[in-house]
Amino acid sequence: MEENLVIVESPAKAKTITKFLGESYIVKSSFGHIRDLSKKNLGIDIVNQYKPDYIVSPEKKKVVAELKKLASEASVVWLASDEDREGEAIAWHLAQELKLKPEKTRRIVFHEITKEAITNAVKSPRDINNNLVNAQQARRVLDRLVGFELSPILWKKIKSSLSAGRVQSVAVKLIVEREREISAFADESKYRVYAQFTGGGKSFRAELNTRFNTLGEATAFLNHCKDSAFTVDQVQVKPGKKSPAPPFTTSTLQQEASRKLNFSVSQTMKLAQSLYESGKITYMRTDSVNLSSMALSAARNVVSTEFGEEYSKTRQYQTKTKGAQEAHEAIRPTYMQNRQVDGPKPEQKLYELIWKRAVASQMADAKTEKSIIDICVSNSKYRFIAEGEVILFDGFLKLYLESVDDDNSEEKQTILPKLSTGEVVSYSEIQAVEKYSVHPARYNEASLVKKLEELGIGRPSTYAPTISTIQQREYVIKEDRKALERNIGYALLKAGSVVQGTRIEKYGSEHAKLFPTSIGMLVTDYLMEHFPQIMDYNFTADIEKQFDEIAEGNKDWTEMIDAFYKDFHSKVESTLSQKETQRYERALGTHPQTGEAMLVKIGRYGAFVQCGDAESGAVPRYASLRKNQNIETITLSEALELFKLPRDLGVYNDSPVIIGVGKFGPYVKHNNKFISLKKTKDDPLCITYDRAVEIISENASDCFPRSFDEKPGLQILKGRFGPYIAFEGKNYRIPKQFDPQNMGLNDCLEIIKNNSGK
DNA sequence: CAGTGAGCGAGCTTCCGCTTGACTT
Numbered sequence: 026m027e028e029n030l031v032i033v034e035s036p037a038k039a040k041t042i043t044k045f046l047g048e049s050y051i052v053k054s055s056f057g058h059i060r061d062l063s064k065k066n067l068g069i070d071i072v073n074q075y076k077p078d079y080i081v082s083p084e085k086k087k088v089v090a091e092l093k094k095l096a097s098e099a100s101v102v103w104l105a106s107d108e109d110r111e112g113e114a115i116a117w118h119l120a121q122e123l124k125l126k127p128e129k130t131r132r133i134v135f136h137e138i139t140k141e142a143i144t145n146a147v148k149s150p151r152d153i154n155n156n157l158v159n160a161q162q163a164r165r166v167l168d169r170l171v172g173f174e175l176s177p178i179l180w181k182k183i184k185s186s187l188s189a190g191r192v193q194s195v196a197v198k199l200i201v202e203r204e205r206e207i208s209a210f211a212d213e214s215k216y217r218v219y220a221q222f223t224g225g226g227k228s229f230r231a232e233l234n235t236r237f238n239t240l241g242e243a244t245a246f247l248n249h250c251k252d253s254a255f256t257v258d259q260v261q262v263k264p265g266k267k268s269p270a271p272p273f274t275t276s277t278l279q280q281e282a283s284r285k286l287n288f289s290v291s292q293t294m295k296l297a298q299s300l301y302e303s304g305k306i307t308y309m310r311t312d313s314v315n316l317s318s319m320a321l322s323a324a325r326n327v328v329s330t331e332f333g334e335e336y337s338k339t340r341q342y343q344t345k346t347k348g349a350q351e352a353h354e355a356i357r358p359t360y361m362q363n364r365q366v367d368g369p370k371p372e373q374k375l376y377e378l379i380w381k382r383a384v385a386s387q388m389a390d391a392k393t394e395k396s397i398i399d400i401c402v403s404n405s406k407y408r409f410i411a412e413g414e415v416i417l418f419d420g421f422l423k424l425y426l427e428s429v430d431d432d433n434s435e436e437k438q439t440i441l442p443k444l445s446t447g448e449v450v451s452y453s454e455i456q457a458v459e460k461y462s463v464h465p466a467r468y469n470e471a472s473l474v475k476k477l478e479e480l481g482i483g484r485p486s487t488y489a490p491t492i493s494t495i496q497q498r499e500y501v502i503k504e505d506r507k508a509l510e511r512n513i514g515y516a517l518l519k520a521g522s523v524v525q526g527t528r529i530e531k532y533g534s535e536h537a538k539l540f541p542t543s544i545g546m547l548v549t550d551y552l553m554e555h556f557p558q559i560m561d562y563n564f565t566a567d568i569e570k571q572f573d574e575i576a577e578g579n580k581d582w583t584e585m586i587d588a589f590y591k592d593f594h595s596k597v598e599s600t601l602s603q604k605e606t607q608r609y610e611r612a613l614g615t616h617p618q619t620g621e622a623m624l625v626k627i628g629r630y631g632a633f634v635q636c637g638d639a640e641s642g643a644v645p646r647y648a649s650l651r652k653n654q655n656i657e658t659i660t661l662s663e664a665l666e667l668f669k670l671p672r673d674l675g676v677y678n679d680s681p682v683i684i685g686v687g688k689f690g691p692y693v694k695h696n697n698k699f700i701s702l703k704k705t706k707d708d709p710l711c712i713t714y715d716r717a718v719e720i721i722s723e724n725a726s727d728c729f730p731r732s733f734d735e736k737p738g739l740q741i742l743k744g745r746f747g748p749y750i751a752f753e754g755k756n757y758r759i760p761k762q763f764d765p766q767n768m769g770l771n772d773c774l775e776i777i778k779n780n781s782g783k
Numbered sequence: 784c785a786g787t788g789a790g791c792g793a794g795c796t797t798c799c800g801c802t803t804g805a806c807t808t
Contacts, residue, residue, distance in 0.1 A: 054802080057802025185796065189798080191798075302803090490800090633787085686785090749808050
């Protein structure tokens, strides 16, 4: 019989710890929380001191039953969940649900998974910290109250199945506000002047210390430069240094994997989970930048042997993040000496990123030399400035440099010639170019996570799910935007004469950025109007302070909740008692041909344009907005475009040929069948009858389901991933060498035979 | 899922934080 049962949160952790403890210990995992508030009603007894109604989650019944059995057989149960608010609550729920006797129960904690840390923990057990547990209960109850009282208001006032919550509603608000900033942004242009100089035996670039408003002013200056002398006025040389970034937390890993590897937030987390489960990295949901002493010394070894002693610098980083709980280490390789790992390519890439970041964090500063050269223009108050930077010692830069979000930085290593005051330089060309100011950047998934973390909203385990929730609710949409073109003016001074002209500049392209939808904006405005407290960016930080007071034993959790709920609930009641639902309507103008009123509205199925007013006796026509349009920015001409589809091209084989745009993009409809148009190939507004018929006949040969008379029940079907074989309740993938259109029954039976072994 | 948009009403939806499976082709 096992004498000791140790319960941790994660099965991978359990596996590792088993190796450190003797045979008299059995280590099991709770798989996170085992109980939660009941989902029937609120799960909270408001009138009875907010008593929570906890139930074992259905998917955890099996785990709990197993733990219960093992606990009854053990002489001591060690509750080894994480040392933070949630971990303490997990320990408490386990003690409650497994009905553990206090005299045979111990609470232990450790921050690193090493033999030493664990044996030390076992030597100094403590009791469950009820204050910390109460802080968690307050957090849980507040989130439930907010989520389950606000969401139904939205169902009633706006649209069914919507949701609101302390975290998600603020995340959406960030996106909405940023989009409005962008709409309101008035871009302006200025002329910047760049000179290519020669001096000290080298060619180098410098920029004028002023920007001109018009091409005329810029040209006048270039004309002045024709006969000017350019004299070095001042040379400054300053030493500088750069320091490495701390090792990864969940949030910084998501950001860098997005910037450097183009991974989505959820993709990064899936890959990291897999690396963690195979023992290659430490835990991937963490807000700590701390490294264990073991990791520090391993990093020191790696740096010294790979790069030399002078590259090594041991550093302990401090976590600055608001509300960080630091139950884990930073994300790092389990074995620092492994520069690479086996496995799928994306996992290898993510591992390499983690390795580089962790190792670089333990490397020396880079030493640089910055130089600035001031150049006077004779008979002018303006001057040119050349800036250069030389790396004297690369240090950590040898391995890794953190990327930045906006890619406008022109920071490249430029070496300036050695020049001294009074020397004269000459130009090969001087150019004035029109440069537009750039609106604030839209968020992508990872930069939104960064912002949420800065505000202390959400936790490492919820960043990825939050991002996917707000997209599932269709509050925001992740999209690309093609670049637009505009003309920019320039003037060029070369070989003693000035020419003017314009050239085309591409701008405004976006990749995987988050855009608010019409519903997202409407819901945000509605919540802002009626529940400004919940929507305040400081709301989470304010209540976190109160949770801390509860955790320190200086505040009663039910009193805290009561103080919040009284106000909140009365606002909920008064909002519900208001009769009117939230409507949105905006007039776009009148139809240029028919003179009908054009309106944009939000209905049960989202945003649409209405053409014609029922009150004026006409029958209105309707068209949905496209995915990338929204009620606030759509223009009259864009709205008119929407009515150009569907187009009726005529009759083919006794059925009409219709071109339209549906949920999955443009399509041809014929004989009640829909065929998607290829994105780049066919424009739905221009496509001809002949081309449409061509597409229809191409598609006609593609006929599924296929079945065989000799074998009823066997079918070749077309699914989400292409054709497959369905037989006796099972599905089989069709290997590449077969043609699903023409393959015979024997081929199918062969495939089934080959795959029925598994 | 390939459209819809009146109005009514039944029955459903929903939160945040801990964790991985079990479905699949």
